[in-house]
Amino acid sequence: MNNHWWFIKIQLYMKKTLLTITAILAIGISLNAQEFLEKSEVHGSFETDGMFYQADNDLGITDSLLNGKNFGFNAFADIIYTLGDFSAGFRYEAYAPPIAGFDSRLEGQGFPYLWATYATEKYSFTVGNFYEQFGNGLVLRTYQEWTLGYDNSINGVRIIAKPVKGVILKGVYGTQRFFWNKWDKNGRGIVKGMDAELNFNDVFASMTDSWLSLTLGGSAVSKYQVDNDPSLKLPQNVGAFAGRFNVGVGKFNFTSEYAQKINDPSAINNYIYKNGQGFILTGSYSTAGLGLFAMFKRYDNMSYKSDQSVSGNALDINYLPALTEDHIYMLASMYPYATQANGEIGFQFQVNYKIPKDTWIGGKYGTGLSINFSQINDIDKQ
Numbered sequence: 001m002n003n004h005w006w007f008i009k010i011q012l013y014m015k016k017t018l019l020t021i022t023a024i025l026a027i028g029i030s031l032n033a034q035e036f037l038e039k040s041e042v043h044g045s046f047e048t049d050g051m052f053y054q055a056d057n058d059l060g061i062t063d064s065l066l067n068g069k070n071f072g073f074n075a076f077a078d079i080i081y082t083l084g085d086f087s088a089g090f091r092y093e094a095y096a097p098p099i100a101g102f103d104s105r106l107e108g109q110g111f112p113y114l115w116a117t118y119a120t121e122k123y124s125f126t127v128g129n130f131y132e133q134f135g136n137g138l139v140l141r142t143y144q145e146w147t148l149g150y151d152n153s154i155n156g157v158r159i160i161a162k163p164v165k166g167v168i169l170k171g172v173y174g175t176q177r178f179f180w181n182k183w184d185k186n187g188r189g190i191v192k193g194m195d196a197e198l199n200f201n202d203v204f205a206s207m208t209d210s211w212l213s214l215t216l217g218g219s220a221v222s223k224y225q226v227d228n229d230p231s232l233k234l235p236q237n238v239g240a241f242a243g244r245f246n247v248g249v250g251k252f253n254f255t256s257e258y259a260q261k262i263n264d265p266s267a268i269n270n271y272i273y274k275n276g277q278g279f280i281l282t283g284s285y286s287t288a289g290l291g292l293f294a295m296f297k298r299y300d301n302m303s304y305k306s307d308q309s310v311s312g313n314a315l316d317i318n319y320l321p322a323l324t325e326d327h328i329y330m331l332a333s334m335y336p337y338a339t340q341a342n343g344e345i346g347f348q349f350q351v352n353y354k355i356p357k358d359t360w361i362g363g364k365y366g367t368g369l370s371i372n373f374s375q376i377n378d379i380d381k382q
Contacts, residue, residue, distance in 0.1 A: 041082045047146065048075040051099045072099035076146065078113075088116040102149040103312070105179040112177055113153060124160040129153045132172055134195040134219040137319030138259035138278045139240040139304070142176070152316055153177045154191060166202025170195040176306050176315050188307040189225030191317055213248035219259075223306050223317060232271060238264045240276075240304055240318065256281040259302070259318075266308035269301055269342055276301035280321060291352040297323055300379060303341035323348045325372045337376065346376030 051072040055061055073096045080089040091113035095106040115128035131153055133141040144151040156174015163169070172193045175183045197217040201207045207214075219242045227234045244257035261276035277300045285292040304318040323346050324337045350372040357366035 039083055042079065043082075044077065044079045046075075046077045049073070049099060053100065069097055072097060072102075074099050074102065074146075074149075085120055086116070086118050090114045098149065103179070103314075106149055108180045110180065112151070112180070119160075122162045124158075126158040127156075129155050129177070130158050130172075132158060132170065132193075133319070134170070134193065134221070135217050135242055135244045136255075136257045136280060136321055138257055138280070138302070139219050139221045139242045139261070139318050140172070140191075140193050140195075141319035142317075143319075148313075150313060151177050152314065155183075156191075164203065166199040168195075168197045176317070178307070178310075178315055186226050186228055188310075188315055189223045191221065191223050191306055193219065193221035195219045211250060213246075215246040217244045218242065219244075221304075221317065223304075225307065232265065234265055234308065235263065238262050238304075242278075251287050252283070252285050254281070254283045261302060261304055264301075264304065264308065266303060266305060267311040268303040268305070271308075272301070274301050276304070278302045278320065289354040289356070291350075293348075293350045293352075295323055295348045296346075297321070298345045298379070299339070299341060300343050300381070301341075323376060324374045325350070340376075340378070343379040343381050344376050345379050346374065348372070348374035 053061065053070050053072070073094065076091055076093045078089070078091045080087060090111050092109070092111055093113075094109035095102070096109065098104060098106045113129045115126060115130055117124060117126040119125070131142045131144065133143070142152045142154050144153065154172060154174040154176055156172065158173075159171045161169040170193075172191065175188060175190055178188055181187070195217065196219075197215065200214040200216075201210060220239065221241075222237055222239045224237050225234075227236050238261070240259060240261040242257055242259035244255070246255045247253070257278075257280055259276075259278040261278075263273045263275050265271040265273055278298070280295065280297045282293070282295045284294070299320055302318070302320060303316075305315045306317055307315050320339045320341055322337065322339055325348075350370065353369045355362035355367040355369060357364060361367060
């Protein structure tokens with residue numbers, strides 16, 4: 001009888017202990033969950049564009065041209081989640097079908113952009129889709145322009161390191177987005193790249209307050225694509241290299257970058273075996289009420305795509321900065337200039353002047369005056 005009583009007491013004690021432990025765990029989980037939710041943030045952006053079409057024979061818009069597609073629809077939802085040093089997100093896109101003027105290969109829907117990043121003050125690690133730019137973009141720039149239906153993001157891995165103040169190291173590896181097409185080893189190539197930048201004013205304490213500011217940078221990018229052409233022997237590894245500087249002296253600032261690309265036969269250059277070169281140089285002067293800007297550029301065989309057979313606006317690894325003024329008036333913007341990757345040379349000069357206020361021209365608030373001149377010519381292609 002006594003043994004049975006002690007057994008009952010032990011059971012009751014164990015039950016109380018288990019209930020206490022369970023309650024403590026539940027409170028701890030609840031507190032952790034509450035803290036987790038308090039530190040979490042979710043951000044998002046949404047956009048929907050639609051267009052309805054009607055046949056108009058006078059404009060050449062016929063029923064056969066519309067082919068039953070009387071409505072164009074472009075939409076996206078971009079969601080970003082952050083928790084401390086961790087962030088992740090996705091973008092949903094739908095083209096049902098794409099609005100007129102957009103590439104028909106965009107038709108469809110899905111999640112073309114998925115990513116996760118862990119970033120601290122000195123290091124950043126990203127897996128999934130990302131956008132990146134080395135220098136001015138002469139050897140690598142990926143970006144999205146929703147209004148043009150352009151997206152050449154890389155799906156892979158990116159590492160950014162800032163071991164000391166003023167030093168930035170980057171490394172990327174992956175494949176580019178090509179509408180909704182999945183990557184295939186016999187299709188578009190793999191992009192690999194490294195970039196390093198050194199800001200002398202941050203690295204060397206003696207230059208912190210110097211009248212001279214100096215930044216140097218260098219990039220190396222390679223694309224690997226399997227050669228499946230039965231008639232041509234195409235290079236499978238195509239490298240591109242660039243060096244750049246940014247110098248500031250008082251009110252003057254100068255930037256420049258030179259890039260060279262190994263011979264890259266493609267549909268753009270009609271499959272010629274020739275190295276490519278790109279060079280840009282800018283200079284500016286700024287003071288109260290007056291700004292001067294000048295730019296020179298020269299490109300020769302600088303188209304650089306992860307698939308040499310693609311000739312449209314897709315799979316560009318690099319970016320060639322334009323030189324002409326971006327006009328906001330309809331007449332001047334009807335025929336915008338398109339950069340000629342196969343070869344061009346040009347310059348631009350601009351003056352910005354602020355006419356002082358309380359003068360007969362400046363008026364009550366002052367008047368801004370801008371004068372721009374640019375010229376681009378073809379080059380002698382050898």
